[in-house]
Each structure stands twice: as structure tokens, then as C-alpha cells.
Amino acid sequence: MINMNLKELRKAHRYTQEEVAEKISVSRQAVAKWENGETVPDINNCIALAELYGVTLDDLVNHSKQKNGIGIQPEGKHVFGTVKVGERGQIVIPKKAREIFNICPQDSLLVLGDEAQGIALVKQDKFMHFVEAAYKAKECKE
Numbered sequence: 001m002i003n004m005n006l007k008e009l010r011k012a013h014r015y016t017q018e019e020v021a022e023k024i025s026v027s028r029q030a031v032a033k034w035e036n037g038e039t040v041p042d043i044n045n046c047i048a049l050a051e052l053y054g055v056t057l058d059d060l061v062n063h064s065k066q067k068n069g070i071g072i073q074p075e076g077k078h079v080f081g082t083v084k085v086g087e088r089g090q091i092v093i094p095k096k097a098r099e100i101f102n103i104c105p106q107d108s109l110l111v112l113g114d115e116a117q118g119i120a121l122v123k124q125d126k127f128m129h130f131v132e133a134a135y136k137a138k139e140c141k142e
Contacts, residue, residue, distance in 0.1 A: 002046075002061050003037040005072060009053040009060075010035070024048040093121075 080094040108124040
């Protein structure tokens with residue numbers, strides 16, 4: 001699995017094997033063997049590769065495009081799948097999204113929209129802290 005992830009990430013970043021090797025201080029042959037599944041990188045090289053590609057170490061090693069249906073996402077970026085909109089406009093936020101963003105029952109979410117970009121959900125308290133910080137920053141400049 002890691003060999004497919006390494007090859008996919010390298011191609012997505014438009015690196016040659018030589019460029020990857022140079023960036024993490026290994027030989028091109030080592031990179032080729034990792035991508036062909038002949039050997040696997042040690043933990044230090046896995047960490048360097050995850051940092052190079054901006055992905056989590058877990059995704060680098062364990063992600064399966066066949067199982068998940070999508071490639072590895074950049075660290076901190078998520079695709080949670082699709083949800084159906086109910087008859088009254090309600091949606092169910094996927095469990096993993098609720099866990100990652102600590103969304104609990106009775107939390108207030110602010111719904112933001114941009115007709116060109118789409119809809120975003122933001123925890124109301126986090127947004128209010130952002131607005132207050134921006135307001136204070138503006139006051140300090142004046």
C-alpha cells in the first residue's frame with residue numbers, strides 16, 4: 001500500500017524520483033525500490049516523505065485509494081463523503097467530522113455562503129472569537 005501512495009504522491013506533486021531522493025537525502029534507487037514495493041522506507045524516511053508531501057504519516061503508510069475512493073488528502077484537509085439533504089433542509093454531519101471538529105449536540109453552527117464557492121459551517125463561538133480578535137486588531141491600528 002505505501003508503495004502506491006508514494007508513487008501517487010510523487011506524481012501529484014510532479015516530482016521525479018531524483019527530485020524526491022534529493023529532497024530527503026536518499027538515492028534515486030531507494031525511491032524506485034519503495035515505489036516498486038521491493039523495499040519500504042524506514043521510519044525516518046517515512047517521516048521525511050510525509051513532511052515533503054504535506055500528509056499525515058498514517059495516511060502515507062495506511063491510506064487505500066481503493067478502499068476510500070479518493071487519494072490522500074493534504075494534512076488537515078478532509079473529504080467526509082456525501083450527505084443527503086432532508087425534506088426540510090436538514091443534513092447529518094458525518095461522525096468523523098463531528099469528532100475532528102468537536103461538534104456536539106446543542107452546539108450552534110453559523111452557516112456561511114458564497115454563491116460562487118458554496119456553503120461553510122463554522123462553530124459560532126469560534127467565529128465570534130475571530131470577529132472579536134479582528135475588531136481589536138483594527139482598533140489597535142487606529
